[in-house]
Amino acid sequence: MRLRLVPEVTNIDFFKFAPVTFGASCVAMVLSLVAWAFFGLNFGIDFQGGTTIRSESTQAVDVGAYRAAIQPLNLGDVNITQIFDPTFGPDRNVASIRIQAQDGEQSVTPETIGAVEEALKAVDPSITFPSVESVGPKVSGELIQTAFIAVGASLLAILFYIWLRFEWQFSVGAVAALFHDVILTIGIFSVLQIRFDLATIAAILTIIGYSINDTVVIFDRLRENLIKYRKRDLREVMNLSVNETLSRTLMTSGTTLIALIALLILGGDVIRGFVFAITWGIIVGTYSSVYVAKNIVLFIGLDREEKPTDKGNQFANIDA
Structure with missing residues (x-):
């Protein structure tokens, strides 16, 4: 069947x-x-320019606390989003911290990234940063x-x-x-x-x-x-x-x-x-x-009298 x-x-x-x-x-x-x-x-960071830091923690993500910790650094537009996934266990809490490229810089400097990570560790000591992606505004x-x-x-x-x-x-x-x-x-x-x-x-x-x-x-x-x-x-x-x-x-x-x-x-x-x-x-x-x-x-509409013919046009038999 x-x-x-x-x-x-x-x-x-x-x-x-x-x-x-x-x-x-x-x-x-x-x-x-x-x-x-x-x-x-x-x-995404590919098109916007700047740096995206991915964080993971055993504690629940507190977007407000993360933002409050980063705000004194005066980095401009900082976007923090929690990432939900059904494959994540209860002890795996993931967030994405996106920082715009700073004036006069092609991307966020390693010093700035380090300062952001230290600020977030002060909020959550268990936090880790498995990946950091940077793209300059020109690129x-x-x-x-x-x-x-x-x-x-x-x-x-x-x-x-x-x-x-x-x-x-x-x-x-x-x-x-x-x-x-x-x-x-x-x-x-x-x-x-x-x-x-x-x-x-x-x-x-x-x-x-x-x-x-x-x-x-x-x-x-x-x-x-x-x-x-x-x-x-x-x-x-x-x-x-x-x-x-x-x-x-x-x-x-x-x-x-x-x-x-x-x-x-x-x-x-x-x-x-x-x-x-x-x-x-x-x-x-x-x-x-x-x-x-x-x-x-x-x-x-199509001209049924002339097209298509039995042979089609001259390229009709080209293999796809």
């Missing part, structure tokens, strides 16, 4: 409410951009620029690839879906104020790759069906294509989510932001493959 998440033959009308689903995606993108503008992103600014260039370059490369392999309408739909995924990911990070660092950028690039893979699979089936059913309405052929690949989509997304949810719960706080971004991205990426990419192709 084979496991089936969906029946062997389905006839779901995915485009019955196409204007509504596409409109909801547009609204979600606008709200994400508004949240980004108003709340900003909780940049962090370059990292932000490079990160966004990497995301933009990947989107342009995908636009060019889909244009060659399919048609320009497909490339517009695919890249719009990827923009949708990236913007919604940034929006959720802004609303929840989850730490946004280089690991998150890596997660966004992973999301782009995963989402375009799902989109290309459906596009490839759509191209085959457009040749096979030349007289059928474009919307009907799109519905058929999505239904024929539905089992594959659910199996791929479902098995990936099982592993990601396990990592999200048990993986620890160090990778939680990265795993959360990929988990969220798979959900919105699966949605956008149908309700954004295909909707745009449906709205733009």
Whole structure:
């Protein structure tokens, strides 16, 4: 017996409410951009510049006492957060102390870090400092620029690839879906104020790759069906294509989510932001493959008389 998440033959009308689903995606993108503008992103030390000190103690973390101990040092913006993790035992209390880069300095000096550690030890003698991360403001600014260039370059490369392999309408739909995924990911990070660092950028690039893979699979089936059913309405052929690949989509997304949810719960706080971004991205990426990419192709339309032909365009047979 084979496991089936969906029946062997389905006839779901995915485009019955196409204007509504596409409109909801547009609204979600606008709200994400508004949240980004108003709340900003909780940049990690990679992007903000400064020093992050990770502390561990057998005693409960008292954020107020930590802050009061550090305040006389006049270090400016100091962010102290307690880190919760289900894998931590009752005698493992972890906190993150983030200190902004000081004026005229590329990063927080070792003397300042030592002063912070001594001040915290006065509050809690059992406290230890397993890690210290420092990034200068110049380096962090370059990292932000490079990160966004990497995301933009990947989107342009995908636009060019889909244009060659399919048609320009497909490339517009695919890249719009990827923009949708990236913007919604940034929006959720802004609303929840989850730490946004280089690991998150890596997660966004992973999301782009995963989402375009799902989109290309459906596009490839759509191209085959457009040749096979030349007289059928474009919307009907799109519905058929999505239904024929539905089992594959659910199996791929479902098995990936099982592993990601396990990592999200048990993986620890160090990778939680990265795993959360990929988990969220798979959900919105699966949605956008149908309700954004295909909707745009449906709205733009295709010239069924000339494209695609039985051979497709000259690059259609390039191996993915």
